[in-house]
Amino acid sequence: MSLTDQIFITMCKDILENGTSSEGQLVRPKWADGTMAHTIKKFGVVNRYDLAKEFPILTLRRTNFEKAIDEVLWIWQKKSNNIHDLGSRIWDNWADEDGSIGKAYGYQLGIKHQYPEGMFDQVDRVLYDLKHNPYSRRIITNIYVHGDLSEMNLYPCAYSMTFNVTGNKLNGILNQRSNDVLAANNWNVVQYAVLMHMLAQVSDLEVGELLHVIADAHIYDRHVKHVEDLMNREPFEAPIFRMNPDIKNFYDFKVEDFELIDYKRGKQIKGIEIAI
Ligand SMILES: Nc1nc(=O)c2c([nH]1)NC[C@@H]1CN(c3ccc(C(=O)N[C@@H](CCC(=O)O)C(=O)O)cc3)CN21
Numbered sequence: 001m002s003l004t005d006q007i008f009i010t011m012c013k014d015i016l017e018n019g020t021s022s023e024g025q026l027v028r029p030k031w032a033d034g035t036m037a038h039t040i041k042k043f044g045v046v047n048r049y050d051l052a053k054e055f056p057i058l059t060l061r062r063t064n065f066e067k068a069i070d071e072v073l074w075i076w077q078k079k080s081n082n083i084h085d086l087g088s089r090i091w092d093n094w095a096d097e098d099g100s101i102g103k104a105y106g107y108q109l110g111i112k113h114q115y116p117e118g119m120f121d122q123v124d125r126v127l128y129d130l131k132h133n134p135y136s137r138r139i140i141t142n143i144y145v146h147g148d149l150s151e152m153n154l155y156p157c158a159y160s161m162t163f164n165v166t167g168n169k170l171n172g173i174l175n176q177r178s179n180d181v182l183a184a185n186n187w188n189v190v191q192y193a194v195l196m197h198m199l200a201q202v203s204d205l206e207v208g209e210l211l212h213v214i215a216d217a218h219i220y221d222r223h224v225k226h227v228e229d230l231m232n233r234e235p236f237e238a239p240i241f242r243m244n245p246d247i248k249n250f251y252d253f254k255v256e257d258f259e260l261i262d263y264k265r266g267k268q269i270k271g272i273e274i275a276i
């Protein structure tokens with residue numbers, strides 16, 4: 001079985017057996033029918049993926065690799081906050097009539113800031129540092145900007161990356177304040193694993209580890225039965241990840257430049273509801 005499936009099953013078991021339920025508390029998210037969307041959660045989940053060993057995609061069910069990559073490119077490469085630039089409908093519920101999700105995600109990564117070397121946005125600053133000061137301990141992005149929260153339709157969940165080069169390996173820490181384990185845990189891991197592969201390739205580095213630090217890792221009440229189904233499945237070996245080796249400019253990557261060879265996985269679960 002893949003290490004990623006093991007990590008996922010261990011995390012879900014821990015949440016279901018040792019987690020805390022929000023029943024009886026006032027919670028923000030709702031189901032589409034207006035019912036409060038309660039969760040069972042664990043505080044402080046840390047998962048470690050060695051990207052040099054395995055591409056961390058779940059085999060228990062399919063993670064939509066193409067749509068996940070499309071979203072991470074929307075945020076990190078297009079630096080867009082408009083759903084019209086996104087190839088899926090996953091953000092429709094949080095967009096306004098013009099398609100904007102407010103000053104979140106891509107908007108924040110695209111804002112230019114003054115540094116001693118000149119003006120950079122957060123992504124270009126990372127690219128610059130990985131080339132010019134790879135051993136810096138200051139290579140961090142952060143999109144949880146308090147001054148702009150009032151203009152975000154949903155506060156950023158995966159809000160910060162810390163990059164750290166050790167030898168010739170690029171490691172990263174993804175900080176996430178809140179994670180919907182069924183819908184987006186592996187989705188977010190796949191996205192940031194791909195981002196690490198992209199950044200390593202254009203910076204002449206090898207991929208190392210991705211640490212996923214989650215403050216509130218939760219399973220929604222209407223997802224428990226699906227998670228139990230997944231935990232009882234037989235996982236497969238991880239697929240092989242391939243990326244177009246000719247691309248040396250971060251902004252040239254397209255969804256088609258990434259592929260999975262031999263992605264075996266369990267059957268998809270139909271009709272997963274998303275709390276709004
Ligand atoms: N409650 C909640 N959970 C989330 O994961 C989430 C939000 N809200 N709000 C904003 C974004 C939108 N994200 C989403 C939304 C939907 C899917 C989703 O429908 N996933 C399907 C697969 C999609 C497909 O194959 O097309 C799934 O089966 O998990 C994934 C991420 C992540 N975020």
Ligand SMILES: O=c1ccn([C@H]2C[C@H](O)[C@@H](COP(=O)(O)O)O2)c(=O)[nH]1
Pocket residue numbers: 028029154155157158178179180181184185188275
């Ligand atoms: O990339 C993402 C975006 C969103 N989520 C989930 C985590 C929560 O279930 C909701 C957001 O609700 P809050 O009340 O603002 O925490 O969206 C995710 O897992 N990954």
